[in-house]
Amino acid sequence: MCGTRIETTELRYVLKMNLFAAYDTMKLEASDLERNYEEEIQKLIEKMEGMNPKELEEDVFKQYTFDLCRTCQQKFLKNPLGNLEKKSEKTDFPPFDVDDFLRRLEDN
């Protein structure tokens, strides 16, 4: 985090983070049971083959591993998301919408 070199003999803290799309509004309706999922999944796979694999993967699951020095470990414990005080700042990234993501795959 701070850029300080951590020697192999020094104490370090390993931070592992998983960032993944959670989609748990699973509701089954009668029409869902009649759908041909095999065909739909096959179509999705075909569409995904034309997409950037890295982008596609990062949209779904991303794992990070960081080595922290003691000072950064203390900072992280106090404020894990780092910029909570700046939460009014807007980012260029729209919220991830799984339905929209699937629709875009179908439109390709």
Ligand SMILES: [Zn+2]
């Ligand atoms: Zn540090």
